[in-house]
Amino acid sequence: MIIQNGILFLFTPVYTRILSDEQYGMFSVYQSWQQVVSIISVVAMDRCITVGFMKYENDRRGFLSSVQALMTLTVLVCAILVCLLPGPITDLIGLPLPIVLAMLVVSLMNNTLANWTWLQRYEYRYRRLAFVTVGFTAAIQIVSTAAIMLLPTDGGTVLIMSSTVVRVSLYGIIYIIVFAVGKRLFNREYWRFSLSYSLAVVPHALSQIILNSSARILIDKLCGRAEAAYYGVTYSAAMVLNIVMTSVSSAIQPWFFERIRAHDYHSIRRKTNAFLIMASGFAVGVSLFAPEILAILAPSSYHSALGTFPPTAAGVFFNCMYLCFANFESYYEKPFYFSIATATGAIVNVVVNLICIPLFGFVSAGYTTMLCYMLFAFMHYRFMRRVCRQELNDVRVFDVRFILILSVSTVLATIGVSIMYGWHPAIRYIILIAAAITAIAYRRTLVRRLRDLF
Incomplete structure (x- = not known):
């Protein structure tokens, strides 16, 4: 994938x-x-x-x-x-x-x-x-x-x-x-199950697409087709990270379901932490090189959308977080919870974009998307907790304190990176070198985290 x-x-x-x-x-x-x-x-x-x-x-x-x-x-x-x-x-x-x-x-x-x-x-x-x-x-x-x-x-x-x-x-x-x-x-049973499950999850699936795509459609209507192209390329570039992380999540989902069946919550917690660390590192890393990535992908006319890159990358981190929580909703066949959380995020996204795009331009769509993904992840966390209370005697699966600290750090780091785009590129390269040196110093910890994930 x-x-x-x-x-x-x-x-x-x-x-x-x-x-x-x-x-x-x-x-x-x-x-x-x-x-x-x-x-x-x-x-x-x-x-x-x-x-x-x-x-x-x-x-x-x-x-x-x-x-x-x-x-x-x-x-x-x-x-x-x-x-x-x-x-x-x-x-x-x-x-x-x-x-x-x-x-x-x-x-x-x-x-x-x-x-x-x-x-x-x-x-x-x-x-x-x-x-x-x-x-x-x-x-x-x-x-x-x-x-x-x-x-x-x-x-x-x-x-x-x-x-x-x-x-x-x-x-x-x-x-x-x-x-x-x-x-x-x-097959009567297969068709009945497929329709009952899928009809319940249609609002979730459709809202998820609206959350991903409504900004481009609204920019096309409110700003013009060229602006939709500018935003679309930048958004797609940032969402390559989402493709990578979603592919990783899809690869480990069968394992995740097996661990839920075995009530092995320690392994789930450890792998989730590793997965989110990986997502955070990628979000900050690709944000550092957003100007260079966009220069490769498109001519200079597209660079006006550069500011949408960091918040969109941060939004991917929160989307990865939702994937972890949603595994419990999927396993226990609670698609209605999906629909409530995602529909809320999509409605908020459309309303806020209708307000912000005319006032602040199409670049604001990146920030509204990030905020809606944060809301999206929070609501799925609440529904995951409800599933745990109903099915698992209120077991505490995830390390909430760690996730909160990592979330705040990711948002501050990605948004902070965007301030540097007007500075000399050497500054960003120095930061990358410093990060590489730090990674080497803590290589054993990083290797252990990657082993936890894969």
Whole structure:
């Protein structure tokens, strides 16, 4: 997953230089709406897969096949609705009907691959997983880039449609394999569980996407498509850290569930501390090099969004914190808690952005996002405590004092780094050298923490 998203990240500077600011802005808005459509069209059924694999561990392939059939049905229903009511939908999204239909197809294909990758993780088939995801991702980016070069007149549309065609061609192979191996289209119990769990988590999944994407959509409406491109590139650069940490979290989630089942809370506490230390170090580290990262990713016109980088990186830290707490909600099948916490964060994010973007410009969106992730993590902590009281005799799983100190330190460090962007780069490099010397001095402790994590 990390390598896969790394390939996507490496192609960003290509797209920002061969597309105009407005064309890349269109692609950035498409990406934001794609995430929303992906949740609605499959009713967030990707969120029930990991729990379903635990619940039906003796028939994981049959469960996966049955869920994929149900996802196909819901996407077809959405496509029919779009064709019957094209005007209101295209006016809302701000993109033409063919691209909206492409979103639906891509949603089905993306969720097909995502669900299949969870099966590979649970069966520890990491070589196959890496080969498929990395190979497919590289092929999509290479073909899409070639298409833009050959048909440059409407680069944004060409990028979207060419990547859709290649994605369907490649992910379609996985789609067929899932049905061929699982051999189940309809199973009453699987469909009932998938729908009941997923419908409860739809507000959470949709709110999570809104939390990630609403700023770009609002900036597009309030400031312009070029500004949406500037913010989108900077936000995406900072969120590469989120991709890395989410991939690590996904890799250790099966272990996490096993430790909950075994009531091994000491191991959970130790691994969580190591995970959050890693997230904090990455957040501060990438913030130090934000000017250089942005210079590689995009031309100078995009640098006006540099100030959004540090708070977004700090927000990733709090998102990592939520992932740790949410494992308990997932394991004990409490999706309603997800929805309350995430919906609250998303509503606050939209309202605050509607107020702050017109007053302070699009850079303020980075800070509102960070504050909402903090609220998001806090609410999930409260619900995790409720689950522990209901299911585990009020056991204290996490080291709250350590987490609080690390949280304050991370916010102060990342925001403090942003003050240095106007200074000479040598100052930031000196800080990095000092951090490296400190790491060497405490290398045994760091190695022990990394061993705790992996």
